[in-house]
Amino acid sequence: MKLAFKMKLKPGFKDEYKKRHDEIWPELKVLLKENGISDYTIFLDEETNILFAVQQQDGNQSSQDLGQTAIVQKWWAYMADIMEANADNSPVSKPLVEVFHMD
Template identity: 65%
Template sequence: MQRLAFKMKLNKGQKEAYIQRHSDLWPELKALLKANGVSEYSIFLDEETNMLFAFQKVSGSGGSQDLASNTIVKKWWDFMADIMEVNPDNSPVSIPLEEVFFME
């Protein structure tokens, strides 16, 4: 099991929209993530900077970031593009974070 972390940026004033869209996470997207080894996925918001901190527990070698070619993932990106900082293909601007400490 590997632990992955990355950060993204939420557009100002979009906290409630972001929470609502994730509370209604599409069942097919959740199933896709689980089928690809994502067993835990948490996202935290730093309201002072609008930075999102994402954490995943993943079995295998990849995580959600490796599903870029999947149609469901592309539809989700399009759905979220108006409230987040995104790349030209509507994927979230995502910056991987290096783990520098872990306590078991």
Template identity: 60%
Template sequence: MEEQAFRMKLKPGFADEYKRRHDEIWPELKKAISESGVYDYSIYLDEESLSLFAVQKVRDGGNPDAQKGMAIVRKWWDMMADIMDVNDDNSPVCVSLRPMFHMD
């Protein structure tokens, strides 16, 4: 198992909309994410900076980067592009976070 953490950025005024869209996440998107090996995925919002902090656990042999080629993931990115910072292909701008502490 590997744990990955990264930061994304929400545009001002869209916290409630971001939450609403994720509360209604498409079952086929959840399936695609699971098929890439991700089995636990959480996103937290720092309301002061509008930074989204994501943590995902990946099964051994999993490949979350495989999501980039999945049509359903690209459709989600297109839908989310109006409320977050995105790259030219509408993928969210993600900054990997370096682990600094973990307590078992």
């Protein structure tokens, strides 16, 4: 199953966001893969600072559902200064509805 959602980057943090994701923690990557999340891509609309994420997942769990794990909570805290975040540091995330897919 493919899942898409959007988040929002704070202005001026494009390079820092990319740098942090280029250096994604190995243990976070393992956790995502162990939970069936793969082919994970994030795009940025530079006009609006909207981050558009797409991920392939086995089952019904997305990366946003792993917030109870210590490593995800640590990642959220690490990212909270450069993107819109909730009180628990989780990114403000809005699911997107698929309206077209071409094979």
